[in-house]
Amino acid sequence: xxxxxxxxxxxxxxxxxxxxxxxxxxxxxxxxxxxxxxxxxxxxxxxxxxxxxxxxxxxxxxxxxxxxxxxxxxxxxxxxxxxxxxxxxxxxxxxxxxxxxxxxxxxxxxxxxxxxxxxxxxxxxxxxxxxxxxxxxxxxxxxxxxxxxxxxxxxxxxxxxxxxxxxxxxxxxxxxxxxxxxxxxxxxxxxxxxxxxxxxxxxxxxxxxxxxxxxxxxxxxxxxxxxxxxxxxxxxxxxxxxxxxxxxxxxxxxxxxxxxxxxxxxxxxxxxxxxxxxxxxxxxxxxxxxxxxxxxxxxxxxxxxxxxxxxxxxxxxxxxxxxxxxxxxxxxxxxxxxxxxxxxxxxxxxxxxxxxxxxxxxxxxxxxxxxxxxxxxxxxxxxxxxxxxxxxxxxxxxxxxxxxxxxxxxxxxxxxxxxxxxxxxxxxxxxxxxxxxxxxxxxxxxxxxxxxxxxxxxxxxxxxxxxxxxxxxxxxxxxxxxxxxxxxxxxxxxxxxxxxxxxxxxxxxxxxxxxxxxxxxxxxxxxxxxxxxxxxxxxxxxxxxxxxxxxxxxxxxxxxxxxxxxxxxxxxxxxxxxxxxxxxxxxxxxxxxxxxxxxxxxxxxxxxxxxxxxxxxxxxxxxxxxxxxxxxxxxxxxxxxxxxxxxxxxxxxxxxxxxxxxxxxxxxxxxxxxxxxxxxxxxxxxxxxxxxxxxxxxxxxxxxxxxxxxxxxxxxxxxxxxxxxxxxxxxxxxxxxxxxxxxxxxxxxxxxxxxxxxx
Numbered sequence: 001x002x003x004x005x006x007x008x009x010x011x012x013x014x015x016x017x018x019x020x021x022x023x024x025x026x027x028x029x030x031x032x033x034x035x036x037x038x039x040x041x042x043x044x045x046x047x048x049x050x051x052x053x054x055x056x057x058x059x060x061x062x063x064x065x066x067x068x069x070x071x072x073x074x075x076x077x078x079x080x081x082x083x084x085x086x087x088x089x090x091x092x093x094x095x096x097x098x099x100x101x102x103x104x105x106x107x108x109x110x111x112x113x114x115x116x117x118x119x120x121x122x123x124x125x126x127x128x129x130x131x132x133x134x135x136x137x138x139x140x141x142x143x144x145x146x147x148x149x150x151x152x153x154x155x156x157x158x159x160x161x162x163x164x165x166x167x168x169x170x171x172x173x174x175x176x177x178x179x180x181x182x183x184x185x186x187x188x189x190x191x192x193x194x195x196x197x198x199x200x201x202x203x204x205x206x207x208x209x210x211x212x213x214x215x216x217x218x219x220x221x222x223x224x225x226x227x228x229x230x231x232x233x234x235x236x237x238x239x240x241x242x243x244x245x246x247x248x249x250x251x252x253x254x255x256x257x258x259x260x261x262x263x264x265x266x267x268x269x270x271x272x273x274x275x276x277x278x279x280x281x282x283x284x285x286x287x288x289x290x291x292x293x294x295x296x297x298x299x300x301x302x303x304x305x306x307x308x309x310x311x312x313x314x315x316x317x318x319x320x321x322x323x324x325x326x327x328x329x330x331x332x333x334x335x336x337x338x339x340x341x342x343x344x345x346x347x348x349x350x351x352x353x354x355x356x357x358x359x360x361x362x363x364x365x366x367x368x369x370x371x372x373x374x375x376x377x378x379x380x381x382x383x384x385x386x387x388x389x390x391x392x393x394x395x396x397x398x399x400x401x402x403x404x405x406x407x408x409x410x411x412x413x414x415x416x417x418x419x420x421x422x423x424x425x426x427x428x429x430x431x432x433x434x435x436x437x438x439x440x441x442x443x444x445x446x447x448x449x450x451x452x453x454x455x456x457x458x459x460x461x462x463x464x465x466x467x468x469x470x471x472x473x474x475x476x477x478x479x480x481x482x483x484x485x486x487x488x489x490x491x492x493x494x495x496x497x498x499x500x501x502x503x504x505x506x507x508x509x510x511x512x513x514x515x516x517x518x519x520x521x522x523x524x525x526x527x528x529x530x531x532x533x534x535x536x537x538x539x540x541x542x543x544x545x546x547x548x549x550x551x552x553x554x555x556x557x558x559x560x561x562x563x564x565x566x567x568x569x570x571x572x573x574x575x576x577x578x579x580x581x582x583x584x585x586x587x588x589x590x591x592x593x594x595x596x597x598x599x600x601x602x603x604x605x606x607x608x609x610x611x612x613x614x615x616x617x618x619x620x621x622x623x624x625x626x627x628x629x630x631x632x633x634x635x636x637x638x639x640x641x642x643x644x645x646x647x648x649x650x651x652x653x654x655x656x657x658x659x660x661x662x663x664x665x666x667x668x669x670x671x672x673x674x675x676x677x678x679x680x681x682x683x684x685x686x687x688x689x690x691x692x693x694x695x696x697x698x699x700x701x702x703x704x705x706x707x708x709x710x711x712x713x714x715x716x717x718x719x720x721x722x723x724x725x726x727x728x729x730x731x732x733x734x735x736x737x738x739x740x741x742x743x744x745x746x747x748x749x750x751x752x753x754x755x756x757x758x759x
Contacts, residue, residue, distance in 0.1 A: 047621050057071075072124050079118070081402060110405060123330065200640050212228065222243060306623040349419055351649045378394070392415075494520065498559075588619070625647035660687060666739060726754055
């Protein structure tokens, strides 16, 4: 038994060392250069070392001179309803807006979000170790390749921790300890007195406001079980087990369960099983092997790989979708910022942007899986609130799909399902899985289109939305509503009906496709002027604004193409207007999103600058996006630090947009690479049509592009060189939407290589 227990944690250390010496995956020379590495433990939860597997999460830091593991589970929620939907309908809201009595709407639709502590995401518990006898921390490293945190102390003690990639179990160990180091469970303050919170994190009320029954904690000489009742008969449990090996080593494990007893194999039975470390490492090796990039900007390169690491931590088959903080709920005695919920007016969507081009469709599917799971409840919501058939989704929502209210222009926006539908469209277009098209993408997209057709009305041959808005323009005032289409809502409507026509046709329903094209033709043109996109008719962008909502048609919807003269003018004018208004009202995610907007306009240097500002000014030392400018307000007046993930993942997509873009009917390689970048490469980034693309720039010159057809089909590609040599297939030239591309019909599994002709 002792031999196994020692191997359980010696094996990670051996592989950790071995991995650092070996060459890295697909052209990345050494992933260890992107590790988080410090000479101390963080003293704040939002600067901690993060580990996770989609369902379980842990933050490793120091609190009150103790090593603290903040434990979390993705589906721990209090879903008591604060919002009374029986008093709300879209027609009633419109009536109150027209009558100027919007305060009545705010009282019903907005106040519950701010004045009730629930519904909310919940933190689980914490484990603490007294490390006062171990001396100063000399090294604190998170190895992102294997998701292993190793802390070394002055006296030679070593702490290791990881969460298994797929099993609901975390592990810890201490080596070379001369004194007794045993875990202590720290329960959160759900039933005690209030605690003050001054950490500038936009945290909510104290957890004690939830009013839960007192917990129970059961202990033995080698285990702790914590039982916490929550609301409406629900509960969760945390279990910790450990084993001392001689006098110098301790190993242990923990888990968190929901509505069932927490279970871990006892030490005796664990000892009979093979170690779980190899399967953990195998998952992470497979994750990293999906794709890789190299760019010569060391700040952006490291941030990119840390974003990929976090993506691997928070997205897993069977786990809930990514919330604002996912599996790293605030450990500060308070409700998490914005209750840690699902914000579908930006946050969930941006969090999944990098999964498609980054070749992580399985991780991206956690979003569409969750949306599909709550679809029936969303259908009921649509029927009740909008009083029509079809599918819309609340903009602010619980784990089980209930609307939460709060600023209902956005939390109950009439176009949310158009944006969530884009992820079904992308999941299909990037993977070309016909089964997914038939069973998921087509029904979801067309049900959303059916709703939007039903909620709009024809007036003089032009389709109109009863009420419109543009997140988060004019915040929560009556002036946030428009009686004509905002460009945000209109862009989403245009995308949705276009996608409905395309998925219907691909599913063999040509007459239905024609119907959606007809509905699309009934939508008005975008509202633009010499300043580019307006917010809404007659409403220009007249101040700095954090949400790029009016520019949806540029990115992510890609309804405009900078290669077309008319579109180019709109895009350039819009970007010029953004620059005139400045960034002082921006959050971190604004810079991430802006990078993709600039990349779509081929303004590479400006795109890179946005990414640099994000990584340098809006992130914690552990790479967490903290919303506000952490260097004193140089780029934004927001200097607070609420942690949310969408800015991190939108950053990763911003980098990918520099390297590979999927446009309307064709793909483009190196569309927005700065001229100053001398060496650039990527391997197996994914494009629409299920094409895997690898390419490289050497001495500032694009040299080679290799495309593999995962499913087969027509490849239309805009190359970064004028003349080329093609190996592996016959090519021809044609124009797609006015853009000249190389076109090839590739079979499943076929590759084609383009080499620069150096004309």
